[in-house]
Structures are given as C-alpha cells and as structure tokens.
Amino acid sequence: xxxxxxxxxxxxxxxxCIYSLIFFYNINEYLRNNNIVIYFxxxxxHYPQINxxxxxxxxxxFSIDVIPNDKKVYDLWIGTSDYNYNWYKCIxxxxxxxxxxxxxxxxxxxxxxxxxxxxxxxxxxxxKLSERCIYINERCNDYYKNIDxxxxxxxxxxxxxxxxxxxxxxxxxxxxxxxxxxTTQKVENIKCTRDFNLTAKDIASISxxxxxxxxxxxxxxxxxxxEYLVDNPNVIVYNLSKYDYHYCSFKNFHLKKNIKDLxxxx
Numbered sequence: 001x002x003x004x005x006x007x008x009x010x011x012x013x014x015x016x017c018i019y020s021l022i023f024f025y026n027i028n029e030y031l032r033n034n035n036i037v038i039y040f041x042x043x044x045x046h047y048p049q050i051n052x053x054x055x056x057x058x059x060x061x062f063s064i065d066v067i068p069n070d071k072k073v074y075d076l077w078i079g080t081s082d083y084n085y086n087w088y089k090c091i092x093x094x095x096x097x098x099x100x101x102x103x104x105x106x107x108x109x110x111x112x113x114x115x116x117x118x119x120x121x122x123x124x125x126x127x128k129l130s131e132r133c134i135y136i137n138e139r140c141n142d143y144y145k146n147i148d149x150x151x152x153x154x155x156x157x158x159x160x161x162x163x164x165x166x167x168x169x170x171x172x173x174x175x176x177x178x179x180x181x182x183t184t185q186k187v188e189n190i191k192c193t194r195d196f197n198l199t200a201k202d203i204a205s206i207s208x209x210x211x212x213x214x215x216x217x218x219x220x221x222x223x224x225x226x227e228y229l230v231d232n233p234n235v236i237v238y239n240l241s242k243y244d245y246h247y248c249s250f251k252n253f254h255l256k257k258n259i260k261d262l263x264x265x266x
C-alpha cells in the first residue's frame with residue numbers, strides 16, 4: 001500500500017507529456033522515500049510512448065479514458081489556467097530559458113501539491129538509456145551507429161516553426177552528402193527512426209552516441225533533456241523555433257529561427 005496517491009494528467013501533445021515525465025523523474029527520489037505514487041493520465045494516442053518512456057516504479061501511466069471523476073487531478077499542461085503561473089503568463093515576463101520556465105512552473109505545482117522539494121535544473125537521469133541504446137544497436141544491426149546528425153523533421157503540432165516540407169527535405173538531402181544522417185520523418189534514401197519504429201525513448205537512447213542534433217521544438221527534443229547531453233561540450237543541439245522564448249539556457253543548445261540558418265552545415 002502507498003501512503004498517498006497523487007492524480008495528474010496532461011491531455012496535450014507527446015512533447016508536453018514527456019516534459020511531465022521529466023518532472024516525475026526529478027521528484028522520484030522523494031516519491032520513493034515517502035511511499036507516494038503518481039497516477040498520470042494521457043490521451044490514448046500517446047499512451048504507448050509515454051508508458052514506454054516511464055522507467056519509474058512510483059509513476060503509473062493510464063489512458064485518459066479511465067481518469068477518476070471523484071479525485072483531485074492536477075493538470076500538468078503548461079498552459080492550464082488552473083494555477084496562478086502558467087506558460088501564457090510567463091511569455092509576458094522578462095525572457096527566461098525554456099528549461100528555466102519548466103523549473104518555475106513545476107516548482108509552483110510542487111507547492112500546490114505540498115511536496116517540499118525544489119527542482120534546480122530541468123533535466124532527467126535514467127541509467128537505463130545506455131542499456132537501451134546497446135539493445136537497439138543489436139536489434140537493428142547497428143543501423144543507428146556512427147550517425148553524425150539526428151534530425152527531428154516531423155511536422156510541429158503547435159505552429160512553433162514555419163515548416164516547409166520541400167525546403168526541409170532539400171536541406172536534409174544536401175546535409176546527407178557530407179554526413180551520416182538519420183531523420184524522424186522519412187526522406188527518400190535517408191535513414192529514419194521509423195525504419196525500425198523507434199519510440200521517443202528509443203530516440204533519446206540512441207542520442208547518447210550522436211554529437212549533433214537538429215530538432216524542431218516538439219516531442220523529440222524533450223527526450224534530449226537528459227544528463228548525458230545537456231551542457232555536454234562535445235554535443236551540439238540546434239533547436240528550431242521561430243519564438244525567442246523557446247531558447248534553452250543549456251550551454252550546448254542553440255536556437256535557430258529557420259532552416260536557412262543552418263545552411264552553413266551543408
């Protein structure tokens with residue numbers, strides 16, 4: 001039996017849910033020490049990937065279809081109006097890093113939950129990432145080894161990037177003439193994470209062996225918020241968003257407004 005069950009939800013996109021999972025990774029030691037379990041509800045579309053991303057004994061993932069109606073459920077979507085601090089209020093304040101916002105946002109929720117801890121840096125630690133990376137290399141016959149660039153070129157869901165499919169594909173094709181590239185959405189004759197149906201957690205795992213990333217500010221980039229990549233001087237993450245407020249304070253994350261800003265790589 002648990003001392004306490006805390007009910008939470010996030011009904012938005014995959015990336016939003018992964019950021020919620022990172023929040024849980026940050027507080028998991030407290031959950032274990034105090035025998036507290038988190039129930040997290042997400043939409044069916046994302047349930048398999050969110051459940052796969054979860055490596056925490058004290059966090060249980062459920063479909064939003066079975067969310068209880070008789071319990072207090074904390075909404076973890078950053079835009080919710082349930083709290084006195086959310087994303088829409090933040091963007092009217094002086095500029096802070098996206099990762100810094102997450103610390104402030106979730107620290108506010110921790111106070112509301114009456115959990116007496118503070119998140120200082122919004123990254124997660126998962127010692128099974130490396131183990132999974134080895135397994136994927138074995139399962140896929142080293143298909144994802146010796147990759148120079150991982151590119152998240154999937155369509156953004158929230159209009160955070162002016163997405164031109166033809167322009168993006170041409171950039172990828174030109175980059176592949178110099179480097180070994182893998183994408184998240186298939187481009188003809190280019191390796192893709194979908195070739196072996198990799199999940200968001202799989203992609204976070206193979207990223208441990210990759211030094212360069214080009215990622216639209218969406219689901220995949222959240223998995224890169226891990227202790228192996230963040231602030232690593234040997235890794236470069238080009239974060240694509242047209243909004244200044246999507247920049248990260250991590251030293252090796254570089255905000256780029258459009259794909260033309262990366263033409264120097266080709």
